[in-house]
Each structure stands twice: as C-alpha cells, then as structure tokens.
Amino acid sequence: MNTQFSATEPDEEIAEAPPARRQVDLGKIAQGVRLILEGIGEDPDRPGLRRTPQRVAEMYAELTAGMDEDPHEYIVPLPGDTHDEMVIVKDIQIASLCEHHLAPFVGRCHIAYIPKDGRIIGLSKLARLADAFARRLQVQERLTSQIADTLYEALKPVGVMVVIEAEHTCMTVRGVKKPGSLTITSAIRGGFRKDQRTRAEAMALIKGRG
Numbered sequence: 001m002n003t004q005f006s007a008t009e010p011d012e013e014i015a016e017a018p019p020a021r022r023q024v025d026l027g028k029i030a031q032g033v034r035l036i037l038e039g040i041g042e043d044p045d046r047p048g049l050r051r052t053p054q055r056v057a058e059m060y061a062e063l064t065a066g067m068d069e070d071p072h073e074y075i076v077p078l079p080g081d082t083h084d085e086m087v088i089v090k091d092i093q094i095a096s097l098c099e100h101h102l103a104p105f106v107g108r109c110h111i112a113y114i115p116k117d118g119r120i121i122g123l124s125k126l127a128r129l130a131d132a133f134a135r136r137l138q139v140q141e142r143l144t145s146q147i148a149d150t151l152y153e154a155l156k157p158v159g160v161m162v163v164i165e166a167e168h169t170c171m172t173v174r175g176v177k178k179p180g181s182l183t184i185t186s187a188i189r190g191g192f193r194k195d196q197r198t199r200a201e202a203m204a205l206i207k208g209r210g
C-alpha cells in the first residue's frame, strides 16, 4: 500500500490510500484468525474449522478489494451523449466494513448529479464508484463524502448528492444491540447545496415519491 501521506491522521490513511500496489498477506490474516479461534476457546484443528482461517483471509481480501481500485478511473464522460438535467441512480446495494469492529455494514447508496455542459458518465460507473469506496475499512460518513467528492471533482457537474442508508452489525448484533436501526448520511456538493428545491426534488425521487 502507498504510504506517502504525511498531513493526514493515521486512521485516515487506510481508506484514503490511492490504488494499491498492496499485497494482501493472506497467510498473516489466516494466522490471526487461528489465534482468534484459540482465543475464544475453540480447537482450530477440528475438521469444521480447519479451513476457516484461509476462508476468512480470502473474505477480508474480498471485502477490502476497493483498496486496489482507483475510483477516478470510472469518471470518464460518455463520448457523444449529453444531458443537462438531473440523473439519479438509487438503491445501489453496498457492503462495507466498519473500521472500529471489522463488522459489516450493509445498505443502499443513492447518487444524484446534475451534469454540466452535458457531461454524463455510464450509469454502472456510479455503482462502481460506490463499491470502490465501500470495499474498504470505513465509517459511513467518510464513505458518503468520498463518493460525492470524487464525482464532483472528477466530472465537474453542477451538483452532486449522495445518500447512504445502512445497517451496522456492530450496532445490531453486538454492543448496544438495536436491530433494525438505520444510519442515514448525506453529502451534498455544488448546486444542490444552494438550491433547496432541487435538493428536495432529488430527495423525493430517491424516496420514490418523485
């Protein structure tokens, strides 16, 4: 992984890191998982658990695969096609990992933008952008801002709005144990900030009342 950061907080470096020249050390993760199994009083060598460290290592590699992507690569305007009014892709399923507990949080991401000078991108790229930032160790607020900032900076649209609704398993199955609680975060950039009516229109479309 790239470690060229100096001005950021150490705990921001992981999620902010540009695409990876990282090497996932599956063996190291597996060793750790074996220790966890021993720590909870299990026998890591019993048949049902024998492959668990390896499986969990592969799972963490998969759940952090966004670290290997450069989300900016997805923000390339479609040649020849133009549109000047609001575009929304809603209900993008996301799965991320809470960086405090390494517990999954899962939910839906909604992305709205208003193109400038007709510049639009492929719809699937919005979902790829969300995934690239979700598949890292995250907090939901940062995930939301990173998606909005990257789209706003790279496409230079009139405005961007990102809303994420997610359930954090660190809150539902452990700790405070509040099943069904939903965390909703938003990040609003550019024209959506100034224009309350457009923001309300986007929100209504996201909620399905458009």
Ligand SMILES: Nc1nc2c(ncn2[C@@H]2O[C@H](COP(=O)(O)OP(=O)(O)OP(=O)(O)O)[C@@H](O)[C@H]2O)c(=O)[nH]1
Pocket (backbone or CB within 6 Å): 098, 099, 100, 138, 139, 140, 141, 168, 170, 171, 174, 175, 176
């Ligand atoms: N703001 C924010 N907090 C989060 C997110 N994911 C997890 N957390 C919170 O991070 C906090 C970590 O708090 P700590 O007190 O250090 O950890 P803890 O003792 O396990 O806390 P409890 O979860 O209350 O048992 C908890 O309040 C979590 O709910 C997130 O995406 N955003």
Ligand SMILES: [Zn+2]
Pocket (backbone or CB within 6 Å): 098, 099, 100, 101, 102, 103, 168, 170, 171
């Ligand atoms: Zn957590």
